[in-house]
């Protein structure tokens with residue numbers, strides 16, 4: 001049950017988040033500001049914040065993609081990326097999020113639409129925002145650069161039409177970004193018809209360069225997608241992975257290898273992976289012994305926050321202080337940050353929990 005007391009506990013608890021998309025977490029106010037700066041107001045359905053907030057409201061996958069593409073189009077210059085990275089840090093401070101591993105999709109700004117930007121433009125913009133946020137708020141951000149599945153298949157109904165160019169460009173950006181906080185390599189987008197196997201050619205080099213492999217799998221597609229991510233992409237964590245619940249052998253394998261899941265309950269409800277929280281397998285996956293984390297995915301688009309997702313765990317899944325703290329600790333533990341920082345953040349987290357539970 002979500003008592004006022006537990007709500008306060010959740011708000012104050014130092015948190016980490018490992019599954020959130022930069023382009024999917026921009027506040028409506030900022031999207032308007034960017035559209036104004038870049039003469040893109042005509043690409044939005046409204047020029048006021050309230051109207052945009054309503055347009056953001058989730059109304060099916062097609063609408064979600066339309067909104068996402070419009071937001072993406074408002075980011076045009078290095079300073080735009082600096083602004084959204086900085087605001088991401090300000091949001092972390094408001095929610096007591098100490099560390100975030102933020103997914104960013106370079107290909108959508110470089111190849112899918114030619115904005116005249118280079119890899120270095122993106123990296124320098126993101127770095128400026130990240131450093132400003134660290135200096136001002138003391139928060140730590142690292143990046144996951146992910147390959148967009150959908151943009152990699154010119155013929156959307158034919159998995160054999162795979163085009164390696166988006167994956168190769170993403171790899172190039174991720175390798176260049178290691179000195180700017182890129183720690184992970186991902187695979188995002190709609191899974192149906194877009195299996196993970198063709199992307200193996202970039203995950204090998206990414207892992208050899210020291211990046212962790214964190215593909216989305218087992219969200220819009222079932223266990224086969226998770227098996228592919230494990231066996232062909234050597235996944236270190238699975239983005240979502242909730243549909244592993246449909247395959248006992250897969251659950252056993254995830255447990256044996258201790259592969260953490262990045263679970264996003266409200267995102268799953270909005271995208272109709274499950275119709276209600278009661279049907280959602282979060283607690284079952286946890287009780288089975290998998291390492292689970294809770295995350296917000298694209299918070300303003302799903303009308304949620306990371307804080308709200310912890311409230312969902314208390315309200316709908318019956319977690320108490322000790323349970324919430326255990327889940328929260330998992331996120332620090334499984335993060336791709338360097339060991340020294342991880343030790344420091346875990347020490348801080350454990351000290352807080354000792355006093356507050």
Ligand SMILES: [Zn+2]
Nearest residue numbers: 021216239297
């Ligand atoms: Zn995601």
